[in-house]
Amino acid sequence: MIEFTDVVKSYSADTQALKGINMQIDDGEFVYLVGPSGSGKSTIIKLITGELKPTSGTVHVNGYSLEHIRRREIPYLRRTVGVVFQDFRLIESKSVYDNVAFAMRVIGAKTPEIRERVPYVLDLVGLENKGHRLPTELSGGEQQRLAIARALVNNPSTIIADEPTGNLDPERSFEIMSLLQEINNLGTTMLVVTHQLDLVHQFHKRVISIDDGLVVSDEIGLEALV
Ligand code: ADP
Numbered sequence: 307m308i309e310f311t312d313v314v315k316s317y318s319a320d321t322q323a324l325k326g327i328n329m330q331i332d333d334g335e336f337v338y339l340v341g342p343s344g345s346g347k348s349t350i351i352k353l354i355t356g357e358l359k360p361t362s363g364t365v366h367v368n369g370y371s372l373e374h375i376r377r378r379e380i381p382y383l384r385r386t387v388g389v390v391f392q393d394f395r396l397i398e399s400k401s402v403y404d405n406v407a408f409a410m411r412v413i414g415a416k417t418p419e420i421r422e423r424v425p426y427v428l429d430l431v432g433l434e435n436k437g438h439r440l441p442t443e444l445s446g447g448e449q450q451r452l453a454i455a456r457a458l459v460n461n462p463s464t465i466i467a468d469e470p471t472g473n474l475d476p477e478r479s480f481e482i483m484s485l486l487q488e489i490n491n492l493g494t495t496m497l498v499v500t501h502q503l504d505l506v507h508q509f510h511k512r513v514i515s516i517d518d519g520l521v522v523s524d525e526i527g528l529e530a531l532v
Pocket of ligand 1: 322346350
């Protein structure tokens with residue numbers, strides 16, 4: 307579960323990025339987080355992953371209290387939250403398979419487990435025949451699928467996708483949103499940050515809209531935004 311209570315985040319005396327955010331996302335939910343540039347979306351993501359601490363208020367993520375978390379606990383928090391970055395952050399010198407396997411190796415997974423899990427997630431995202439390719443040999447949509455596979459491989463309870471369709475054409479964007487929905491249907495909590503309202507329109511999901519550091523609406527569907 308993700309719970310923000312009266313969260314204020316100031317970067318400096320005159321920059322208050324979040325001005326009192328209240329929201330709760332239950333396990334297994336699918337939520338779009340939308341808002342104009344500069345409204346505070348990235349700040350919210352960084353508070354969830356423990357990259358930032360709130361100036362005041364409380365942030366609870368999957369059993370961790372972010373206002374008190376110790377530095378050595380942060381890697382454990384991060385195992386519960388897979389992040390799909392806007393710029394993919396793939397390792398260009400490693401194959402598709404090894405990009406995903408590497409994410410398991412860094413947390414100490416054993417080879418037999420890696421051999422079983424990596425093909426499963428590549429299959430889930432539709433890259434089962436591309437394991438030997440390098441990221442540069444993939445299309446933009448395929449690179450995004452690889453980033454999703456890597457975020458999923460350690461079985462986090464939550465995935466945050468930051469502008470996952472930012473660089474894709476409308477058809478590929480629809481496919482990626484559908485894939486995120488399928489993954490959510492398997493039980494992973496999904497928080498999708500996007501400014502593509504046309505796309506959000508096509509999926510009848512909860513939409514939390516923020517503007518100028520505050521939640522301005524929180525409703526199912528897009529009635530909230532029109
Ligand atoms: P979004 O992701 O919705 O574009 P951000 O969370 O990045 O919004 O930014 C919210 C506000 O906080 C903006 O006014 C931005 O300029 C400011 N901000 C973000 N990061 C920093 C930072 N590291 N230092 C100072 N101000 C920042």
